[in-house]
Amino acid sequence: MIIEKKKSLKEYTTFKIGGPARFFCIVTNKDELIEAINFSKKSKLPFFILGKGSNILVSDDGFPGIAIKMEMKGITYMEDGNTVKVTVASGEDWDTLVKETVEKGFYGLENLSYIPGTVGASPVQNIGAYGSEVKDMIETVHVLDVLKDEYLDLSNEVCKFSYRNSIFKKDPRRYVVLSVTFILNKKGKLNYEYKDLKEYFTYKKIKEPNLEQVRDAIIEIRKKKLPDLRDCGSAGSFFKNVIVSATKAKELTTKYPEMIVHPLNDKKVKIPVAWILDNLCGFRGVKKGNVGTYKNQALVIINLGNATSAEVIALAQKMVDGVYEKTGIEIEPEVEYVI
Ligand SMILES: Cc1cc2nc3c(=O)[nH]c(=O)nc-3n(C[C@H](O)[C@H](O)[C@H](O)COP(=O)(O)OP(=O)(O)OC[C@H]3O[C@@H](n4cnc5c(N)ncnc54)[C@H](O)[C@@H]3O)c2cc1C
Structure with missing residues (x-):
């Protein structure tokens, strides 16, 4: 394994922003991972585990330690009656996995179609979309515990998954995900209750879509x-979207009757931050220097070309302040800032 010096991280992120990592390597198996972690321990430098860089913003000054890019590959299927256990190495591409399982007729991952990134990152923030979260299909996450220097098989319960959260996110330098075992079904039930999906199938006059049609619609x-x-x-x-108390939601819907809210139970209500940014703060399609927000989605900050992380952070702070001013809610980034 080659450990490179001063490697630009820009090309390894979807934001296409950021300075160099002091050291950088690509790992394709457990031995190389151990070598990279030992390098970090011996040189007393921090390490950062990199997938496809689709949920990070790298500082303009770069990362002062070793960036370890996960490229372990391999997928195994174990069928047992109606269920299928799929164990997938962390460096596999997420959407290629979803495509393959859908083509095989296995139910479970279809609503998470077309999310960029690697399989190893999927449990980190418990990726979710269109009424589905990956936690509902995860059986075990196989990891290297860097603190204890041992391999562990963490059950779903131990991972403490919640909305865009898990033990991996709470304790970021402790575990490296090696592979994930998912449980899928051969005779599953499709979930197309999510508003956009429902509208899509109504418009297309499709009453009972099949697995492939749900994936195609989401794409x-x-x-x-x-x-x-x-x-x-x-x-x-x-x-991230925000979860507020029912009392706070009532206060907001009294002030803004058109506000979209999704009650989760009697006490908690989820509020789409995109709606607030768009309708109350006018943040959809704005441009500021080399950064802006996407014309169709205020929640998405875009690099208009040669943007710096400082510009992104300045715009993000304006968005945080705008939402707070209108609603009293403090929104939190979903994207991780790598410094
Ligand atoms: C256009 C676009 C759309 C998106 N849509 C969604 C969406 O609908 N839903 C959603 O949830 N997310 C979405 N995301 C965010 C992103 O796709 C996911 O968070 C994805 O799982 C990140 O994967 P990655 O490999 O790029 O991780 P990276 O960005 O490289 O890393 C993200 C975090 O995971 C850690 N990590 C990565 N691999 C490992 C590993 N093997 N072991 C331990 N830690 C690891 C990193 O250290 C970092 O903390 C979207 C992103 C983009 C660009």
């Missing part, structure tokens, strides 16, 4: 809503 909808990463840099939604 079509996502292509309209999100920027094409070949045209401009982005890390998808920059902020």
Whole structure:
């Protein structure tokens, strides 16, 4: 394995922003990973685990330690009656996995179609879209515990998944995900209750879509809503949606009767931040220097060409302040800032 010096990270992120990593390597197996971690320990430098860089913003000054890019590959299927256990190495491409499982007729991952990134990153923020979260299909996450220097098989419960969160996100330098075991179904039930999907199938006059039709619909909808990463840099939604108390939601809907809210239970209500940014703060399609927000989705900050991370952070701060001013809510970034 080659450990390179002063490697620009820009090309390894979808934002196409950021300075160099002091050291950089690509790992394709456990031995190389151990070598890279030992290098970090011996040189007393921090390490950063890199997938496809689709949920990070790298500082303009770069990363002062070793960036370890995960490229371990391999997929195994174990069928057992109606269920299928799929164990996938962390460096596999997420959407290629979703495509393959859909083509095989296995239910479970279809609503998570077309999300960029690697399989190893999928449990980190418990990726979710169109009414589905990856936690519902994860059986075990196989990791290297860097603190204890041992391999562990973490059950779903141990991972403490919640909305865009997990133990991997809470304790970022502790575990390296080696592979993930998903449980899929041969005779599953499709979920197309999400508003955009429902509208899509009503418009297309499809009453009972099949697995492939759900994937195709999601890809079509996502292509309209999100920027094409070949045209401009982005890390998808920059902020998480917010979950507030029912009392706070009532206060807001009294002030803004048209506000969209999704009650989760009697006490908690989810509010789409994109709606607030767009309708209350006028942040959709804005431009400021080399950065802006996408014309079809205010939650997505885009690199208009040669943007710096400082510019992104300045715009993000304006968005945080704007939402707070209108609603009293403090929004949090979904994208991780790598410094
Ligand atoms: C256009 C666009 C649309 C998106 N849509 C969605 C969406 O609908 N839903 C959603 O949830 N996300 C979405 N995202 C965010 C992103 O795709 C996911 O978070 C994805 O899982 C990140 O994968 P990655 O390999 O690029 O991770 P990276 O960005 O490289 O890393 C993200 C984090 O995971 C850690 N990590 C990566 N691999 C490992 C590993 N093997 N072990 C331990 N830690 C690891 C990193 O250290 C970092 O903390 C979108 C992003 C873009 C650009």
